[in-house]
Amino acid sequence: MKHAVKTMTKRCGRVEEAGGFTLVESMVALVVLSIGVIGTIAMCEWAQQGLQRGALTATALALVESRLEEKRSLPWEQLLTDDLDQDGTAESQMRDDGMQGDVTNGDGVFTGSMTRSNIRLEWTVEFNRGRQPGTASLATIEARARFRALGGQEREVRLRTIRANPRYVGLPVLS
Numbered sequence: 001m002k003h004a005v006k007t008m009t010k011r012c013g014r015v016e017e018a019g020g021f022t023l024v025e026s027m028v029a030l031v032v033l034s035i036g037v038i039g040t041i042a043m044c045e046w047a048q049q050g051l052q053r054g055a056l057t058a059t060a061l062a063l064v065e066s067r068l069e070e071k072r073s074l075p076w077e078q079l080l081t082d083d084l085d086q087d088g089t090a091e092s093q094m095r096d097d098g099m100q101g102d103v104t105n106g107d108g109v110f111t112g113s114m115t116r117s118n119i120r121l122e123w124t125v126e127f128n129r130g131r132q133p134g135t136a137s138l139a140t141i142e143a144r145a146r147f148r149a150l151g152g153q154e155r156e157v158r159l160r161t162i163r164a165n166p167r168y169v170g171l172p173v174l175s
């Protein structure tokens, strides 16, 4: 009998010992698992931000390129007009009045703007002489697209081109 009690005490002791060890093990495993899960979630968020930023940058670049291409293909005299709804007729006039995206009133930098797919698109035309296409030999055309990425950072894509007046024959010579 004494022997049986001794054995049971020994067994119980072993059981208790084994239970305590399992609990610590489980807690360690839980902590390790939590760290792993948190790391995986952070990586997924990071990857998602990267994908969204890449997609928005590609869209912004396409919008900027298409705006510059439209300005390149317009007749020179109509450089300050825009056909934003692409119905073949220009319905929008670029502004130099310091409003709606135009930074400075009357500085000779004409501005047009629109927002598409959460991307703010602005473009400017500046002539090297005068304020009308007819008097200039060159026009600097710039388009920029701004958007806010998933992390909250503001990003910008900007392209610039120079176009020459095909009818420009030089300054009149005064005698």
Ligand SMILES: [Ca+2]
Pocket (backbone or CB within 6 Å): 082, 083, 084, 085, 086, 087, 088, 089, 090, 091
């Ligand atoms: Ca139109």
Ligand SMILES: [Ca+2]
Pocket (backbone or CB within 6 Å): 095, 096, 097, 098, 102, 103, 104, 105, 106, 107, 108, 109, 110, 111
């Ligand atoms: Ca201006």
